[in-house]
Amino acid sequence: MARVELEQLRKVYDDGYEAVHDVSLTIEDGEFVVLVGPSGCGKSTTLRMIAGLESITSGTLRIGDRVVNDMAPKDRDIAMVFQNYALYPHMSVFDNMAFGLKLRKRPTAEIRQRVEAAANTLGLREVLDRKPKALSGGQRQRVALGRAIVRDPAVFLFDEPLSNLDAKLRVQTRTEISKLHRDLGATMVYVTHDQVEAMTMGDRIVVLHDGHVQQVAPPLELYDRPANTFVAGFIGSPAMNFVEGTVTGSLFAATSGGLQLDLGSTPATQGAVTLGIRPESLFTVAKTPPGKRMSDPMDGVIEVQEPMGNEIVVYVRMHSETRLTARVEPQPLADDGGATQLRVDLDKVHLFDAETGVAIRS
Numbered sequence: 001m002a003r004v005e006l007e008q009l010r011k012v013y014d015d016g017y018e019a020v021h022d023v024s025l026t027i028e029d030g031e032f033v034v035l036v037g038p039s040g041c042g043k044s045t046t047l048r049m050i051a052g053l054e055s056i057t058s059g060t061l062r063i064g065d066r067v068v069n070d071m072a073p074k075d076r077d078i079a080m081v082f083q084n085y086a087l088y089p090h091m092s093v094f095d096n097m098a099f100g101l102k103l104r105k106r107p108t109a110e111i112r113q114r115v116e117a118a119a120n121t122l123g124l125r126e127v128l129d130r131k132p133k134a135l136s137g138g139q140r141q142r143v144a145l146g147r148a149i150v151r152d153p154a155v156f157l158f159d160e161p162l163s164n165l166d167a168k169l170r171v172q173t174r175t176e177i178s179k180l181h182r183d184l185g186a187t188m189v190y191v192t193h194d195q196v197e198a199m200t201m202g203d204r205i206v207v208l209h210d211g212h213v214q215q216v217a218p219p220l221e222l223y224d225r226p227a228n229t230f231v232a233g234f235i236g237s238p239a240m241n242f243v244e245g246t247v248t249g250s251l252f253a254a255t256s257g258g259l260q261l262d263l264g265s266t267p268a269t270q271g272a273v274t275l276g277i278r279p280e281s282l283f284t285v286a287k288t289p290p291g292k293r294m295s296d297p298m299d300g301v302i303e304v305q306e307p308m309g310n311e312i313v314v315y316v317r318m319h320s321e322t323r324l325t326a327r328v329e330p331q332p333l334a335d336d337g338g339a340t341q342l343r344v345d346l347d348k349v350h351l352f353d354a355e356t357g358v359a360i361r362s
Contacts, residue, residue, distance in 0.1 A: 002029060002077070002154035002187055003026065003028055003062075003064060004026075004027040004050065004063055004155055004189065005025075005026050005061070005062040006023050006024060006025045006026075006046070006059070006061055007024055007060040007061075007062075008023070008024055008059040008060070009056060009058075009059035009060075009061060010022055010023075010056070010057045010058045011042070011045050011046075011056065011211075018211060019042050019045045019211050020045050020049070021210075021211040022059070022212075023042075023046055023059075023211075023213055024213075025213070025216065027187060027189060028187075030185045030186065030187055031187060031188075031203050031204065032181045032190065032202055032204075033188070033190070033202060033203065033204050034189075034192060034201060034202035034204075034205045035047060035189065035190070035191045035192075035206045035208060036192055036193065036194075036195060036197075036198040036205055036208070036234075037193065037207055037209055038209070039193060040210075041209050041210060041211065042208050042210070042211035042212075043193075043208050044191050045211075046191075047157055047159055048159075050063075050078070050155070050189060051073055051076070051078055051080050051157050052068070052072060052073035052076050053080075063077065063078070063155060064077075076155075077154040077155070078153050078154065078156070079147075079148035079153040079155075080156075080157040080158075080159065081144050081148050081157070081158045081159070081161045082159050083159055083161060083163050083164060085132070085141060085143070085144045087143060089131065089132050090131070091131070092128065092129050092131060093128045093129070093131075093132070093135070093146075094115055094128040094129065096132070096143055096147055097115045097119070097143060097146045097150055098111045098112075098114075098115050100150070100151050101114065101115075101150060101151065114150040114152075115128070115146070116128075118149040118150050119146060121146075121149070121183065122142040122145060122146050122176065122180075124142055127139060137164060138165060138169040138172060138173055141164075141165065141173055142176065144161070145176075149184070155186075155188070155189065156188045157189050158188065158189070158191060159191050160191055161190075162174060162192070162194075162197065170197075174197055174200065174201060177190075178201050195234065195235055195237065198219070198235075199219045199223070202218075203218065204217060205222050207222070207235070209230050209234075214227060214228060214231050215228070222235055223236060226240075227358065228352065228356075228357045228358050228359060229242065229357035232276050232350060232359075236278055236279075238279045238313060238325045240276045240278050240350070241276065241277045241279065241323075241324045243259065243277075243322055244274055244275075245272075245273065245274075246272050246273065247263070247267055247269065247270050247273050247351070248270065249266055250264060250265055250267075252273070252275055254319070254322050256319060256321035256322055257319065258322065259318050259319050261275070261295055261344065261349075262295065264295075264346045265362075267351050267360060267362060268361065268362055269353065272354035272355070273351050273353065273354050273360065274351070274353075274357070275349065275350070275351060276349070276350035276351070276352060277344055277349060277350070278348060279325045279326050280327045281349070282326035282327075282328070282343070282344060282345075283326075283328060283342065283343050283344075283345070284326075284328055284333070284340060285297050285341040285342075285343060287329055287331050292345050292347070293345070294343045294344065294346065295343050295344040295346055297341040297342070298341060298342050298344070299318070299339065299341055300316040300317060300318040300324070300340055300342055301316065301317045301337065301339060301340070302316055302334055302335070302336055302337065302338050302339075303315045303316065303323070303336065303337075304336060305333055307330070311327050311328065311330065312327075312330060312333065314326045314327075314333065314340070316340060316342060318342075326342060
């Protein structure tokens with residue numbers, strides 16, 4: 001396995017569009033790093049530069065001890081798993097998995113041993129003689145994984161490999177990839193737009209936006225201490241609530257008027273701020289948990305409620321221009337259009353600079 005180092009990596013296309021801006025990142029040997037962000041943020045372009053499928057405009061890329069900027073993909077000791085499986089339809093599962101080893105003229109006995117070992121790991125032993133058309137989507141993706149495993153590369157690269165699977169198969173295959181990482185101890189770089197995949201799979205997550213790295217952190221740190229409003233709004237579902245306003249002393253007052261919140265302590269910055277509250281940090285008065293530092297009740301009107309079984313997502317209009325989304329435990333609520341009262345866990349409130357969006361730390 002190998003360490004991967006990106007030093008001020010840039011990608012500028014011929015028309016002048018800069019897709020990736022000075023990305024610097026070190027992926028340790030054996031680490032599982034996820035690149036996440038919305039469409040067009042530069043995550044797949046960054047992965048393709050690591051793979052050698054996109055040229056590097058400037059910066060340095062190392063895999064292990066080698067600078068690989070100008071090295072052909074086949075010489076980088078990487079294996080890539082694509083979104084569309086990229087299997088040969090006329091070949092059996094065995095031959096698809098063995099294809100790369102045959103090109104390298106590995107001994108027949110070694111090829112069979114490697115393919116059978118990978119098939120056992122991925123639960124493909126019974127389908128080695130089948131063609132891809134006789135497999136389910138999940139099985140095809142596992143064949144693509146197996147083809148990568150048998151090569152025993154220094155680095156595994158995954159480009160949105162679960163996007164074509166249905167919800168149940170995504171969960172199953174996500175678990176298989178995580179287990180594979182644990183069993184192999186391999187260096188893996190994984191690209192996705194799905195924050196759930198990122199949060200559940202990665203040792204660290206790299207959040208990208210418009211080609212810029214916004215934050216690099218372990219999943220829970222990213223969730224609990226977002227670096228800015230983009231990260232805070234992108235990670236978490238439903239998204240974090242944002243309210244523009246000003247802080248005077250310990251009192252936050254919404255710009256739109258009406259909503260006021262005593263933060264319980266004086267923050268590091270006074271004046272214009274953006275207040276951030278995650279939906280699960282809001283509670284109804286009737287179901288306020290004990291032992292938390294809670295705000296005074298805030299009056300609101302229920303606009304829509306979505307019962308999810310284990311929770312209810314409630315959309316509440318607090319004042320004419322202030323709306324909050326809350327995730328609350330199952331409980332009797334007023335009908336849509338009825339009154340409610342919410343309280344905020346003050347230890348979970350986030351503040352951001354109103355101009356730059358950067359988090360304000362106490």
